Amino acid sequence: MKYDIEFLENYWMPFTANRDFKADPRMIVRGEGVYMYTPEDEAILDGSSGLFCCAAGHSRPEIAEAVYAQLQQAAYVPPFQLSQPLSFELARRVAKLTPDGLDHIFFVNSGSESVDTAMKMAYAYHYARGEGQRQRFVSRERAYHGVNLAGISLSGMVKNRQAFGPGVPGVAHMRHTWLPENRFVRGQPDEGIELAEDLQRIAMNVGPDTIAACFVEPVAGSTGVLVPPKGYLERLREICDEHGILLVFDEVICGFGRLGTAFAADAFSVTPDIMTMAKAITNAAQPMGAVAVSDRVHDTIMEASGPGLVEFFHGYTYSGHPAACAAGLAMMDIIETDRLFERASELSPYFLDQVFALSDIPLITDIRGYGLFAGFDIKPAGGPGVRGTDFQKRMFKNGLHIKMTGDAGLIAPPLVSERHHIDKICDILRRTLAELE
Numbered sequence: 001m002k003y004d005i006e007f008l009e010n011y012w013m014p015f016t017a018n019r020d021f022k023a024d025p026r027m028i029v030r031g032e033g034v035y036m037y038t039p040e041d042e043a044i045l046d047g048s049s050g051l052f053c054c055a056a057g058h059s060r061p062e063i064a065e066a067v068y069a070q071l072q073q074a075a076y077v078p079p080f081q082l083s084q085p086l087s088f089e090l091a092r093r094v095a096k097l098t099p100d101g102l103d104h105i106f107f108v109n110s111g112s113e114s115v116d117t118a119m120k121m122a123y124a125y126h127y128a129r130g131e132g133q134r135q136r137f138v139s140r141e142r143a144y145h146g147v148n149l150a151g152i153s154l155s156g157m158v159k160n161r162q163a164f165g166p167g168v169p170g171v172a173h174m175r176h177t178w179l180p181e182n183r184f185v186r187g188q189p190d191e192g193i194e195l196a197e198d199l200q201r202i203a204m205n206v207g208p209d210t211i212a213a214c215f216v217e218p219v220a221g222s223t224g225v226l227v228p229p230k231g232y233l234e235r236l237r238e239i240c241d242e243h244g245i246l247l248v249f250d251e252v253i254c255g256f257g258r259l260g261t262a263f264a265a266d267a268f269s270v271t272p273d274i275m276t277m278a279k280a281i282t283n284a285a286q287p288m289g290a291v292a293v294s295d296r297v298h299d300t301i302m303e304a305s306g307p308g309l310v311e312f313f314h315g316y317t318y319s320g321h322p323a324a325c326a327a328g329l330a331m332m333d334i335i336e337t338d339r340l341f342e343r344a345s346e347l348s349p350y351f352l353d354q355v356f357a358l359s360d361i362p363l364i365t366d367i368r369g370y371g372l373f374a375g376f377d378i379k380p381a382g383g384p385g386v387r388g389t390d391f392q393k394r395m396f397k398n399g400l401h402i403k404m405t406g407d408a409g410l411i412a413p414p415l416v417s418e419r420h421h422i423d424k425i426c427d428i429l430r431r432t433l434a435e436l437e
């Protein structure tokens with residue numbers, strides 16, 4: 001189907017080369033299982049679960065029905081000083097999945113909002129303890145913590161920051177964990193634990209009692225799937241404990257089974273104080289994010305204000321929106337009935353075998369992977385990201401969606417994928433790379 005320029009002109013697309021897209025649109029009008037479909041009904045195999053969010057496959061009818069039923073019953077209930085039962089029910093279900101002790105769930109509408117909310121919780125926690133001087137944050141180069149102004153201050157991907165001012169003051173960045181000697185290492189690399197000492201150095205440089213929290217994605221996702229070196233997250237936990245710094249895991253991508261466990265905290269046996277999440281919480285059928293908070297952080301903030309008073313001056317018009325909660329509850333059922341986490345864990349060795357088998361392709365300069373999540377780098381040509389963008393378009397023409405960030409590809413198939421889907425992803429990747437040679 002042809003879309004004329006008048007039809008296309010008003011919509012300003014996010015994170016898209018708008019002019020280029022509008023010259024040759026790639027539209028999707030339907031989704032089912034692990035496939036998306038163009039207006040011409042061509043099937044596009046989804047190798048990135050949309051944007052790492054459709055964990056249970058596209059357009060699950062159970063979720064659609066739950067949302068429809070809820071919209072008919074109570075499409076909206078104000079979430080401030082009033083509520084509806086689904087928020088409580090979903091919080092209970094999510095808390096059953098989060099690590100022990102992270103049982104307090106605050107709802108937001110996106111991953112970006114979950115990051116800003118977690119930052120405010122860190123400020124509020126220290127303020128309540130009489131340590132309001134802790135106003136600095138530590139994060140990491142190449143991090144992606146969403147696109148709100150506070151989140152981009154933590155982030156470390158240059159294009160997401162460059163045009164948008166200095167951001168929240170007092171953020172220091174640790175080095176990222178990509179090391180040349182770890183190229184083509186599957187799972188957690190042996191080398192690189194010493195990179196965690198950056199947190200110690202920053203603490204010694206600015207004073208540990210000025211740092212509120214350290215934010216990391218356990219596996220850095222959007223930048224290209226950087227799996228943490230062995231012992232690295234454990235060491236961050238130790239340093240945080242030593243200095244009273246909160247450890248925050250941004251689990252927006254890693255959470256809800258991507259690594260073959262409920263959360264990355266389980267996969268790496270390191271429990272943070274706060275966890276941000278979004279995306280797969282509703283299988284992306286409704287916008288929603290959440291923050292899971294430890295008893296200590298929650299109780300400290302709660303007890304700091306008198307009875308009858310608002311304890312945390314934060315929330316969104318759509319926090320715990322009934323339709324999003326209905327979608328989330330349906331997703332929690334699917335997680336159980338479809339054994340989503342177990343399936344991801346069972347499929348992971350085969351997935352990683354097939355993806356790492358691509359390492360014989362000369363254009364691929366590195367592959368990394370854990371669970372059902374893998375990243376690969378292709379040799380740049382014509383400037384950073386130019387070849388990656390061309391590659392993404394070619395894959396689409398060949399029937400595959402893989403999210404590219406610059407020249408890095410991010411493979412994250414829906415957790416309901418079968419082996420033959422993995423074969424097809426790798427086959428199309430190989431064929432499309434051959435077009436570039």
Ligand SMILES: Cc1ncc(COP(=O)(O)O)c(C=O)c1O
Binds near residue numbers: 221
């Ligand atoms: C780790 C991480 N944090 C935060 C976000 C932001 O989420 P959203 O796009 O829902 O705002 C993302 C999005 O990809 C993410 O990967």
